[in-house]
């Protein structure tokens with residue numbers, strides 16, 4: 001991921017944790033959630049971001065490598081999509097990912113999002129294709 005271009009040191013992670021724990025939503029309009037199992041083990045993280053224009057929110061996610069392939073992120077994204085579409089003034093939710101990020105694209109596809117468009121974008125990380133997929137779920141289609 002391009003946001004990992006700088007090494008993710010423990011100090012940076014602590015600073016991020018402190019910042020999001022003390023400001024809800026964070027100054028950039030994001031709500032960050034940790035995903036834990038019943039014993040408190042970190043499974044991943046998911047965020048709801050107010051950065052895709054009016055009447056829309058974006059979901060982003062990350063799964064701990066030890067817990068992929070179990071539906072953790074699909075189930076969390078499903079729950080967050082439903083919550084987002086219940087918020088007043090929100091018509092749709094978006095998930096953006098590089099076309100080469102097959103596992104990420106599988107999440108919105110599984111949840112009944114539609115692929116709205118694919119747009120070129122600068123390559124910001126070595127494995128990226130430079131083509132950004134825009135997946136959208138509308139309020140009307142939330143039960144799909």
Ligand SMILES: CC(C)(COP(=O)(O)OP(=O)(O)OC[C@H]1O[C@@H](n2cnc3c(N)ncnc32)[C@H](O)[C@@H]1OP(=O)(O)O)[C@@H](O)C(=O)NCCC(=O)NCCS
Pocket residue numbers: 001060061062063064067068069070071072073074075096097098101103104107
């Ligand atoms: C993108 C990412 C979160 C996908 O992780 P993932 O483990 O594939 O996603 P999920 O947790 O939803 O798991 C889905 C898998 O669990 C399976 N699964 C098991 N139980 C399931 C359930 N109850 N519901 C849904 N899927 C289930 C699915 O069939 C799927 O298996 P498959 O990979 O063999 O097809 C992960 O690769 C990642 O963190 N990547 C780095 C960060 C990143 O790219 N973030 C997105 C930026 S756009």
